[in-house]
Amino acid sequence: MNQVAIVMGSISDWPTMQSTAAILTELQIPFCKRIISAHRMPQTLQSFAQQAITEQIDVIIAGAGGAAHLPGMLAANTTRPVIGVPIESHALHGIDSLLSIVQMPAGVPVSTMAIGTAGAKNAALQAASILALQDRALQQRLTDYRAAQTQRSVESEAQLD
Ligand SMILES: Nc1c(C(=O)O)ncn1[C@@H]1O[C@H](COP(=O)(O)O)[C@@H](O)[C@H]1O
Numbered sequence: 001m002n003q004v005a006i007v008m009g010s011i012s013d014w015p016t017m018q019s020t021a022a023i024l025t026e027l028q029i030p031f032c033k034r035i036i037s038a039h040r041m042p043q044t045l046q047s048f049a050q051q052a053i054t055e056q057i058d059v060i061i062a063g064a065g066g067a068a069h070l071p072g073m074l075a076a077n078t079t080r081p082v083i084g085v086p087i088e089s090h091a092l093h094g095i096d097s098l099l100s101i102v103q104m105p106a107g108v109p110v111s112t113m114a115i116g117t118a119g120a121k122n123a124a125l126q127a128a129s130i131l132a133l134q135d136r137a138l139q140q141r142l143t144d145y146r147a148a149q150t151q152r153s154v155e156s157e158a159q160l161d
Contacts, residue, residue, distance in 0.1 A: 004031040004127050005057045007048070007074065009064035011035055013087050017063045019117050020085070023124035027141050029131060032057075038064075038073040045070070049077030059127040062110075063120060065089040068100040071110045081111065081130055083123045088116040 006020055017033075024031045038045045052060060060080055064070035065087030075082040086097030094115035102112040111126060113119030125142075132139040 001056050002030050002032040003056075003058045003131055004029055004124075005048075005052070005060050006031055006033045007036050007060060007062045007070065008034070009037045009039075009068065009070045009087075013063045013065060016087050016117055016120050017061075017085065019120040020061055020063070020124045023121055024127070027124070027128050027138065027145065029124075029128060029138070036070070038070045039067070042073075045073055046077055049074045052078045052080045059083065059130055061085065061123045061127055063087055063123075064101070065094065065097045066091075066100070068097040071101050071112075072104055072108065075104070075108050075110045081127075082109075083126050084110045084112045085119045085123050086112070086115045 004024055006017055008014060008017055021031065021033065034048065036045050036048055057080060060074055060078070061083045062071035062074050063085035066089045068084070068086060071082050071084030084101035086094050086101050088094035089096055098112070098115050101110055104110050113122045113126070128138060128142050132142050
């Protein structure tokens with residue numbers, strides 16, 4: 001059973017979305033990875049999103065760049081939470097991706113992360129927060145993750161001249 005699906009518009013999004021996969025792995029959250037473009041594979045997108053509930057996918061993380069309609073179209077076809085990651089595009093540095101994902105019409109929400117790798121990491125942590133509502137062991141792993149992060153920041157002060 002995969003609790004999370006990482007969906008990308010293209011294989012070219014994978015270098016960014018690897019950061020999502022790394023954190024899900026660290027937090028021991030089972031996930032699958034799919035390339036499904038709303039533009040290039042509209043029928044696959046519709047069936048994937050409509051089957052998310054029966055496939056027991058609890059959270060969908062969608063990374064896309066440019067005219068990034070993928071997260072919104074997934075959200076249009078499921079009531080599972082969809083977290084959108086705007087991929088940093090070459091032409092407009094991801095502003096196009098961000099605005100395409102964030103400005104959803106009322107009634108079909110997408111939780112929109114920051115552009116690029118920071119957003120990809122936070123998407124995994126946001127998914128973990130949602131899943132931890134019903135999973136005490138995961139909540140503990142998430143708390144430990146934050147504590148380790150705090151510790152690294154504290155220790156980084158020693159690197160100052
Ligand atoms: N935004 C979308 C969608 C979609 O939203 O359906 N499908 C592909 N793409 C994006 O196009 C960019 C360039 O893709 P290619 O590198 O394959 O040309 C990628 O960032 C992808 O997410």
